[in-house]
Amino acid sequence: MSIGKIAELQPGQKVVGRFLVARKELREARTGKKFLDLTLMDQSGRRVVARVWEDAESVAEGFEQGSVVAVEGATETFRNELQLRLEQVRFVPSEEADPREFLPQSAKDIDALEKELAEVVKSVGNEHLRELLLSFFRDDAFRERFRTAPGAKTLHHAYVGGLCEHTAEVVELCTKVAEMFPDLDRDLLLTGAILHDVGKTEELTWQTAFDYSDAGQLLGHLALGERMVRSRADRIEGFPEELKLRLSHMILSHHGTADFGSPKLPMTAEAIALHHAEDLDAKVNMFLSQIRAAREQGRQWTERHFLLKRALYVGEAEQSEPPSEDAGDAD
């Protein structure tokens, strides 16, 4: 019994396979009949709604949200969405199938990235800022969340380890920017770069799928992150008030404009540098992953992207004529 592929489901098809239970609710139909309402996920991160109508209550006791289950059933179309109607749902113990394998993973070595960040932390000369950074990274609960969190729900770095990867890239860019502009306060800029998205460890959930927590939806990672940083800074003796203020400002303003959720525009040189470095990294990653996926499908243009409001140009990756050795250069 192989792992199911949601992308390949067709209407009117039998389905046998293993999925992760991303959501599980025991509900009551209008007729009063109980049914089990599930969202199943495969390893690509795709999801499908599935329903169990027979013995829903006893079936529901056999597994939890976050479990892997082996199912049998069939597809059906409901209000223009493909769904599953399940006949059987069997719990698969985690020794047999690890739920974490159902989430997409970073291709980078997270240990190595963490070490890089640790080197940067060491290089921060201002002792208050360095102590603040260490208070985060010496907290194992935080570290574990920081290492595994995705960079976003869907837009960029949307995989386990993505937050760490994105942070390391922004730090690398800011290191360059600090070198180019000696008037910038390097310690402050790098501290801001490392901490700018720590709020995502509370904004997002990624146990069984990538989603927003309630706090994430209602407050957002800017406010959550600012609070995390501030409350740790408040516990460090002698931490200058103005430095706290500058750091809080960098976190709250790093989306750059009100439209993207920053309650304040960047008003310091370090804040504007952080915003642009962050934006550059996010956007280049979005573009490259969109283009890569389209190229694999042999397309010349990507689909129009709902947020970027444009299609991206892939170009003639494999040119129609036989490519010469240096075709890559020509492209």
Next chain:
Amino acid sequence: MSIGKIAELQPGQKVVGRFLVARKELREARTGKKFLDLTLMDQSGRRVVARVWEDAESVAEGFEQGSVVAVEGATETFRNELQLRLEQVRFVPSEEADPREFLPQSAKDIDALEKELAEVVKSVGNEHLRELLLSFFRDDAFRERFRTAPGAKTLHHAYVGGLCEHTAEVVELCTKVAEMFPDLDRDLLLTGAILHDVGKTEELTWQTAFDYSDAGQLLGHLALGERMVRSRADRIEGFPEELKLRLSHMILSHHGTADFGSPKLPMTAEAIALHHAEDLDAKVNMFLSQIRAAREQGRQWTERHFLLKRALYVGEAEQSEPPSEDAGDAD
């Protein structure tokens, strides 16, 4: 020696009078000469730049920012602004002239408003919320700031006591709204109404003039207020997490849209009710004070308002007198 009236200054005029020192800087001209650069304020809240060129350093030692001073000098025009060039600046001790009198004051009885709010606090049934409110109002330092803070720098309730007045009005409106819509959580709505602008006690400064603090400019009263509320709620045992979340969300979202600085749109019924009640109160106050001022000047229309982007209609004739039978015509 009477208090000076900045509104009446004319070019090329001798000036003798008392003013509040709203800003004081000892600066160096390009030629190397030291001069004292002041901003003086009168009781209307109007301000004028004034400069002392003779013995600037010794004069500067005679008083502080926030002092009342008696000055002699003359007006001069510099880059299209009227300024003062001062010959004499003498410190006036506060027994002789109270600096607080130089700030505009609420026309309401602040003690009475505070009692009204205290009654509302008592009526809050949810013990966590009530305890939270009491933790604010039993803190004398906070209470003092809350009682004296203006409601805004310039736009509405811009006078000592204005925050208290605005808060009481929003609470009165929300009481009505809670009565009309029983599905709303009255305790939560009123708690949010009372606390929605507490961040203004840190965003604004009003010792010697109404202005933004640095923290106010860089973080804003939404983030500052949410932090104040959250940190007090965190110290109350058993305060439900979801309730904290709903309250933080109300404070962060109460400006209603990103354009007005809310990082999140209101997403609960109490949050949307608070936003609209707050907006109604602020706007009606702005309109009434603009119209009142224009009517006193015998105008039919107000000046175009930079933020409202419109002139307001005052209309014909006076109406405060008892209307005669055909008052309708005059209206």
Next chain:
Amino acid sequence: MSIGKIAELQPGQKVVGRFLVARKELREARTGKKFLDLTLMDQSGRRVVARVWEDAESVAEGFEQGSVVAVEGATETFRNELQLRLEQVRFVPSEEADPREFLPQSAKDIDALEKELAEVVKSVGNEHLRELLLSFFRDDAFRERFRTAPGAKTLHHAYVGGLCEHTAEVVELCTKVAEMFPDLDRDLLLTGAILHDVGKTEELTWQTAFDYSDAGQLLGHLALGERMVRSRADRIEGFPEELKLRLSHMILSHHGTADFGSPKLPMTAEAIALHHAEDLDAKVNMFLSQIRAAREQGRQWTERHFLLKRALYVGEAEQSEPPSEDAGDAD
């Protein structure tokens, strides 16, 4: 033969039931064949397209738009929409099934609301305004439309009696606002509140479904309402011109901004108060009805709303801690 439930239709299903004919057109297919193109509605207000291909012309003679019909047929999918292909369509006389029952109804007592409004009318001191109000409510044709009109096509108060309900709520809020701000002209504000949406009696149609009339689409209820009010005021002798102007302005500007269809921004204190009171009432109603519906389905968040551009937070209906008996209230 029971009333059909459109929400429960499934692909590939036989259908037998009664529906209201919300639209009826006899059309010609490209092949030249005549067919009957219907929109059927059930009591929930949901609609489905249905087609009759056999003997379309003679079937069409058996009933009118607005009739209740008993149908037999089957579902089919056409361009991703579920439709009905009908074999039989039989007219059901209104004694047997009242077409009005197919529209959603206000849960409030409309007679009582009307009496409340009548009391407010009596309390209006300005005789011209009072006479204007009476000219509306003594006109039985208007009253009948006003009592039955929905408050909007879909967004808020979208049920028979909704306009009356919404108006009464806005009046209640404005009564409070007038009490809080004595500088407001209470008579004018309440008159504006009562009349602000009278144009909806011409903008909307609700005989067989809630929709826009052609005049509603092309002119909107602001222009339609202003015309209704103005033409009645013009017939009242001695009605002051400025008062007409202020009232017309309130109606045209009550949506607050150009984006929401007001050709002029509110420029009087009564106009801004009306706008905000109206907006508060509409938005709180939208939020509460969205949240209520989602809570009934056991959801923690509503669907994203196309106009509000957000999902709303419902919260943990069954709280994680053991709830006390009245936990629901506290939430």
Next chain:
Amino acid sequence: MSIGKIAELQPGQKVVGRFLVARKELREARTGKKFLDLTLMDQSGRRVVARVWEDAESVAEGFEQGSVVAVEGATETFRNELQLRLEQVRFVPSEEADPREFLPQSAKDIDALEKELAEVVKSVGNEHLRELLLSFFRDDAFRERFRTAPGAKTLHHAYVGGLCEHTAEVVELCTKVAEMFPDLDRDLLLTGAILHDVGKTEELTWQTAFDYSDAGQLLGHLALGERMVRSRADRIEGFPEELKLRLSHMILSHHGTADFGSPKLPMTAEAIALHHAEDLDAKVNMFLSQIRAAREQGRQWTERHFLLKRALYVGEAEQSEPPSEDAGDAD
């Protein structure tokens, strides 16, 4: 005693000349002293504030708003504006100086334009529309206002007769458009073109200066014009309802977008044609008058225009003279 030229006033200068009284208010200074507050206008349409402090009350009795006066006094600067402080103000009877000469005039022959429009009215085949047009133009009070009204306060056709001139141009364009697109309803389009701005006869005032009436500010010429057209159409027997609706829609939507004050977007072919023809005429006139004025001052670019948000290119040299061989280079 020549007519004064406001554009040539300098600070610290004696002034003797004749001006039109565009505004006259007897006011009270804060000290209780009465003063006369005037706005004077010269024939270029420029205005200056002037004040009389001596015997203000008796001086005020000598003339009315709209009179021409002969003044003596001096310039003074007040809050960065040049003002006049008048010693003498003497009434000049209209035989001696006609107040109408103080307003800018159309360069076109208004009688001829009116005749052109009358020909177009005759060519309208639909009798209801023709009767509607005649009801306007046979009303002498309307005709007089229509002939003399400016096309706008400042933006385009801002001179006596400008409305008539603008209307004739829009009609000429629409005649062409109707000829090019036979699917358009020519009668309706031309009727809309003739009537589209009749509301300006009530929106603007031009007795002593070009300004907005109160009704103009509060309702705008779209709503005012639609009411004028509708109330006349309502008095014509048998005027089809749909035709009234289409015409009302054209007038309300002719500004094209909500941002420019149309409560509804154009939704008929005649409405969109009218909008674009009207916009073309207004914009080309604005461009040409800006460019002409700048060319007369020997400039290569106009000043940045506050509404167009751009400077316009005038270009090099004169071109009206017969070009020499190398005229191309000069262009």
Next chain:
Amino acid sequence: MSIGKIAELQPGQKVVGRFLVARKELREARTGKKFLDLTLMDQSGRRVVARVWEDAESVAEGFEQGSVVAVEGATETFRNELQLRLEQVRFVPSEEADPREFLPQSAKDIDALEKELAEVVKSVGNEHLRELLLSFFRDDAFRERFRTAPGAKTLHHAYVGGLCEHTAEVVELCTKVAEMFPDLDRDLLLTGAILHDVGKTEELTWQTAFDYSDAGQLLGHLALGERMVRSRADRIEGFPEELKLRLSHMILSHHGTADFGSPKLPMTAEAIALHHAEDLDAKVNMFLSQIRAAREQGRQWTERHFLLKRALYVGEAEQSEPPSEDAGDAD
């Protein structure tokens, strides 16, 4: 074997017919299996995706993109889109079925339009501009593209010959505008009108369907057209620099605003006149074609248009009153 009609395809249906191959890709499924991925078009311009799974590679050799093919297969639904699964695909030689017939055609006589434009070219007095125009129209390759290009991909004049038709209409309007405003440089305005959209001959492709070229997507017809005009003008001796500049500016700015892709706002009178004339023509054409199509379907309103963001009013095709013979005209 008749030409297929894509609009009539139903789920679960056999399909036999001829279509144009608008796109042809040989792709590899995730399993490694090769399949042929086609987009087929019928003469209405509608398109459907079709796939060949059997012998995809050899089938692919039988025809090219742009060929007409005779197919046999069946419809299937894939991710909510109707598709074809083809069993047979046979090449149809162009003698038997002309691919050009699969594209919609202008209803106008293109030869006649071209002659009209040639007359206008002759009437251009400025020899440099006339020479420039001739350099385009004496270039047969350009002329052929210009005669056949559509006016846009979908929005207006979307048929073979549409560019020529649109250009002729804009020229006709500009001729009128030049006559009305003698201050406009007629030669320049008409040259701009004729050349304003020549970039569309490179932006669009219309061999087998209307689409954007890669250059069209990445640069747009404004930049492409400006380059075409400029490079020809550069080859004409003595062409004045300022005239080149004015013409380039007209082409780059003719969309009127940044939102519609103009990198510069119109800043000359000829540029603003061209923009408005072009917009009028495009919009009136869009409105008329939408309304015409809806009227043919017996509808009173068009569907909401994604770009116009509104539905258009068609009106009561069959009027409630008995229509006279020419009722259509009156409507």
Next chain:
Amino acid sequence: MSIGKIAELQPGQKVVGRFLVARKELREARTGKKFLDLTLMDQSGRRVVARVWEDAESVAEGFEQGSVVAVEGATETFRNELQLRLEQVRFVPSEEADPREFLPQSAKDIDALEKELAEVVKSVGNEHLRELLLSFFRDDAFRERFRTAPGAKTLHHAYVGGLCEHTAEVVELCTKVAEMFPDLDRDLLLTGAILHDVGKTEELTWQTAFDYSDAGQLLGHLALGERMVRSRADRIEGFPEELKLRLSHMILSHHGTADFGSPKLPMTAEAIALHHAEDLDAKVNMFLSQIRAAREQGRQWTERHFLLKRALYVGEAEQSEPPSEDAGDAD
């Protein structure tokens, strides 16, 4: 006779000094009298209007726009602007005073920057791109303009050599970005970085002041630069069409959005990377120069910036010196 300082001009003051003639026009007053209308500039780049009324015509013959002149006269205020009324104007030959010295200069070593760029050019592996770059830098006329052009008229790098400095910084950032993202085409990205602003050599003028050329105003540096790059690429044999397209697209889209003048959004990964790198460099430079200037004036906040729409935070005190024990407080 020293160089005049415009910033220090006061009303009612004698003026003796040397200035650059940034504009020179011989004009005619309304009275018919000829006068000389000048704009003078000092070395700070500040400008003042100056007028010569005596012997204007003969004075005008003594010097040209771009000359340095020695003047004597006095300040006067005209319509709220300080002006000069000159009694004497004497030409100063360039041996005595170099006009170039009146322009602000880059603080960087332009020769060194050019060498850096030359190294980058050498590192470009793609021979077509390298040849294109060399075609620019081997053109001495271009090189001279490129070395001396400012980076913008006022916003950032507004000094002689600024374009070169800005380009070198963008190249440095892109080098880093290319290293971080190996999927990016490094050769293309660096070529785009080097050439992205070459259009500024035609958009701006900087002989006697920084201003826009007519072509700059009417076409902009994006269109001008794309044309420069394209016409050189067209002359390189075998330059792949797709590569030209990608490069043109990068230049046209590098402002990122329509609002900032890009007719197309970035649609390739290299284009988005270039846009963000360019934006980062421009914004960080703007922030740092604003903050530096304000700090020199001892201010805690900069003035509100018209384009950034915000004031920037400077903060307390100097920090570059070794902080004392209580530096935290001072910070």
